[in-house]
Amino acid sequence: MAKPASSNTRAVTANRLRDGAVVFRTVTGGWSSRIADAETASSETDAARLLAQAERDAATAVVVGPYLIDVAEIGGELRPTSLRERIRAYGPTTPMAGVEAVPYL
Amino acid sequence: MYQYDHFDQEFVDQRVTQFRDQVRRRLTGELSEDEFKPLRLTNGLYLQLHAYMLRVAIPYGTLSAVQMRMLAHIARRYDRGYGHFTTRQNIQFNWIRLEDAPDALADLASVQMHALQTSGNVIRNTTADQWAGVALDEIEDPRIWCEIIRQWSSLHPEFSFLPRKFKIAVTGSPNDRAAVRVHDIGLRMHKNAAGEIGFEVIVGGGLGRTPLIGKTIAPFLPKQHLLSYLEAIMRVYNQAGRRDNIYKARIKILVHEIGVEEMRRRVELEWEGLRDGRLQLDASVVADIEQRFARPVYEKLPADSAEVALLRFKDKAFGRWMRANVVPHLQPGYAIVNISLKPEGEPPGDASAAQMDAIADLADAHSLGEIRVTHAQNLVLPHVKITDLPAIFARLQHIGLAADNIGQVGDIIACPGLDFCALANARSIPVAQRISRHFADAKLGAEIGDLQIKISGCINACGHHHVGHIGILGVDKHGEEFYQITLGGSAENAASIGTIVGPAVAYEDVVGAVDNIVRTYLDTRNADERFLDTVRRVGISPFKERLYAAA
Amino acid sequence: MPLLKNGRISEESWQPVGDEAPLPSDGAIVISFARFKAEPDRLAGRNAALGVRLKNTDDVRALADHVGRLGLIVLEFPKYTDGRAYSQARILREELGYTGELRAAGNVLLDQLLFMQRCGFDAFELARPDAELVWRKAVSTFAVFHQPTGDGRATILEQRRNALFEQRAQATWSGTAG
Incomplete structure (x- = not known):
């Protein structure tokens, strides 16, 4: 369901070109793998400005495919609102226990 | 196992060099993402949610122990210590860095592996019956033909920008274990009235948004014409397949829209010009490829083992595993062991590097160095002596891969x-x-x-x-x-x-x-x-x- | 449009003429396939080089009786991901026996040059100052090829077959044949 766009808080995410890692556009104009470092925009104008800056980094081969995501402050932490973006921010939800812990004879 | 000759090796080596240059051009910004994307895709490199994903081809699901160890090495060196076996008998690594991808491909090429044709709108990895060469009901080993298709389809100059991806499967048995009726092209080997072996060619099957069962376009195609006939189908599809809507671009939609009769007419028209040309398969060349599969040398063994039969009865867990995971082999005294990659509560198809190494060791010790990958995301030890089964079961229990659930509710894809x-x-x-x-x-x-x-x-x-x-x-x-x-x-x-x-x-x-x-x-x-x-x-x-x- | 022809940067010598424009009486011209089909007599009366530009949905076999008098055929790649013209090229070269210039127009990228050359293209609209260098690199990326096309290269299967024949012949000469 479309929420009124103006009430959304947004951040910009992308994948880093050289390794594909999930990154967020920071307040200092860099990219961080922690969403806590992300710069947020609460108006359409600010969001568009943020995305335009990020797209310059896509053109200069720093990141790939920047886009805006909805975020919200939950429990004092900045979090993506969609499941897909939470999985990108925090990793797969599937337990990978024991991946390195297989005993040899 | 098919052994590369110097032509095969030169080809994959040159492919690695080409891709290394393409990655360099991307990292320096010479190539934009739009330009680079199809280049990386044709080398099996996707950009997924968390990282690049590398899909490595395991042609017709056959692997040597040496190759399995290399997959373990790739998992450790370039990924996070595990890999995911897919429904196309391939393996995917989920955490690859773009800058490492050329090195990973070079390592793979050193053991006759590659990521060719694993993505993009091209002819993808050809799949086959995972029990090819050892199944009791087999008429002919489909892997020879898969290998011929693999070579013909690799970097095909005419068919590298098809409307959509294209998947071919081959079965050599009357009991289809390769799902040939739900592929873009399915090939079913069978004997005609004269006792000759050829292909039933099935076209236009597939899943996705519009699932359709394939239709028979040629009931019996003589073997020497396989490639020319495939080329004719591909040419019709390349020109007439829809490019206006990604969901209608597979060949199944074309066949569905024009009907199989019209499709046959168009294919036969193209085929006329191709049939007696250079694509015709010379028996000596086919024999040469067949010979490079280096057939396993079996020992003469008694058909059964009283000891194993007794153990089956005494050890319930072993008995359950035998019933669910072990199937008869065409060679007396041998068995086919299916290893379930579906342990209770684990991600289906995942194997850790340590598990891959352990399975490679098992293959060397007990399966003539050979392993198969199934489209149900499991593994197979195809040449196991019946007397070795208890030892294999014990080892599988030790590495957490003794689940006795092949074909059952737990064997989820x-x-x-x-x-x-x-x-x-x-x-x-x-x-x-x-x-x-x-x-x-x-x-x-x-x-x-x-x-x-x-x-x-x-x-x-x-x-x-x-x-x-x-x-x-x-x-x-x-x-x-x-x-x-x-x-x-x-x-x-x-x-x-x-x-x-x-x-x-x-x-x-x-x-x-x-x-x-x-x-x-x-x-x-x-x-x-x-x-x-x-x-x-x-x-x-x-x-x-x-x-x-x-x- | 800068042109790479047989591996060299070349001057354009063909004049495109629109569907409504009058036909110049001399000089090499390129017209659309639609016009080519519509005005056979007037075109036959012209005593100068003629080229045709096809869309990738046009049936190239309609040119079967005309390829001998065409000096240029232009095929289009509206997007490099649209590969229909590869098939058109092979039909023109290998089935219809067309020997004139076969030009790739539109979204032509260096990573596709080898595929195009293998399918019979010998001229490319390629806007790069280093086009010649790029071309030499592209066509020498691979030394072995799997598919028989009209480019004259022997396939790996053919090379294997020749090697098998040679082995057999040598075995016969040295008297070890069974």
Whole structure:
């Protein structure tokens, strides 16, 4: 369901070109793998400005495919609102226990 | 196992060099992402949610122990210590860095492996019966022909920008284990009245948004014409396949729209000009390829082992594993061992580097150095002495891969889903894990018997949900994960597409729904009737009524 | 449009003439396939080089009786991902025996040059100052090829077969044949 766009808080995410890692556009104009470092925009104008800056980094081969995501402050932490973006921010939800812990004879 | 000659080696080495240059141009910014994307895709490199994903080809699912160890090395050196075996008999690594990808491919090339044709709108990795060469019912080993197709399709200059991806499967047995009727082209080897072996050519099958069962375009194609006929089909498709709508671009839509008769007419027209040309397969060249498969040398052994038969009886766990996972081999005294990559509650198809190494060691010690990957995301040791079975079982228990559930409720096929895949709408792996755990707790697997559950996280159907006895398709409803359930699908001889049982259920309710369906089956079945046969006999109504009764 | 022809940057010598424009009486011209089909007599009366530009949905076999008098055929790649013109090229070269210039127009990228050359293209609209260098690199990326096309390269299967024949012949000469 479309929420009124103006009430959304947004951040910009992308994948880093050289390794594909999930990154967020920071307040200092860099990219961080922690969403806590992300710069947020609460108006359409600010969001568009943020995305335009990020797209310059896509053109200069720093990141790939920047886009805006909805975020919200939950429990004092900045979090993506969609499941897909939470999985990108925090990793797969599937337990990978024991991946390195297989005993040899 | 097929052994490369210097031509094959030179080809993959040059491919690595080419890709290294393409990656360099991308990292320096000379290539834009738009320009680079199809180049990396044709080398199996996707950009997924968390990182680049490298899909490595395992042609027709056959691997040597040496190659398996290399996959373990790739997992450790360039990834996070594990890999995911796919429904196309390939393996995917989920955490690859772009800057490392050329080195990973160079390492793979050193053991005669590559990532050619694993992505993009090209002819993809050709799949085959995972028991090729050892199955009791086999007419001819399909892998020779898969290898010939692999070579012909690799970097094909005319067919590298097709309307959409293109998948071919070959079976050499009357019992189809390669799902040839749900492929863009399916090839079924059989004997004609004169006793010659040739191909039934089936075209236009497929899953995805519009699941269709393929149609026979040529009932008997002599072997020497295989490539010219395939080239004729590809040429018709390349020119007439739809390019205006990605969901209508597969060859199945073309065949569906113009009809198989018209398709045959067009193909035969193209074929006329190609049939007697350079694509005609010379018997000596085919024999040369066949010879480079270096047939396993078996020992002369007694057909049975009294000791193993006794152990089967005494050790219940071993007996259960034998019944579910071990099948007869064409060579007396040998068996085919299926290794389930579906331990209770684990992600389907995943194997750690340590497990890969351990399986490579098992293959060297007990399976003439050979391993197979199945399209059900399991592994196979294809040449095992019956007397070695207890030792193999013990070792598999030790590495956590002794699950005795092949073909049963726990042997779930699942795509990576929203946990990894950029296309997915919903998660697949945790759904599979929950179902697996639920039925393991209930200890119902053996009692339920044959039951294939297949889960896809989106309509692209990498988890083959349409042909699951129970199919589960993840959909996004206003940002929530929902799952549409189908019943009665099958990819085997009498292939069928599953029927939607009713409204989609929420993530939390999937396990309950599957449990409900299974219990309806247990209450409805005739003695020894398989789940699929019960659904075919009674239809979906009894399942539907009970499933939605509570709602 | 800068042109790479037989591996060299070349001057354009063909004049495109629109569907409504009058036909110049001399000089090499390129017209659309639609016009080519519509005005056979007037075109036959012209005593100068003629080229045709096809869309990738046009049936190239309609040119079967005309390829001998065409000096240029232009095929289009509206997007590099649209590969229909590869098939058109092979039909023109290998089935219809067309020997004139076969030009790739539109979205032509260096990573596709080898595929195009293998299918019979010998001229490319390629806007790069380093086009010649790029071309030499592209066509020498691979030294071995799997598919028989009209480009004259021997395939790996053919090389294997020749090697088998040679082995047999040598075995016969040295008297070790069974």
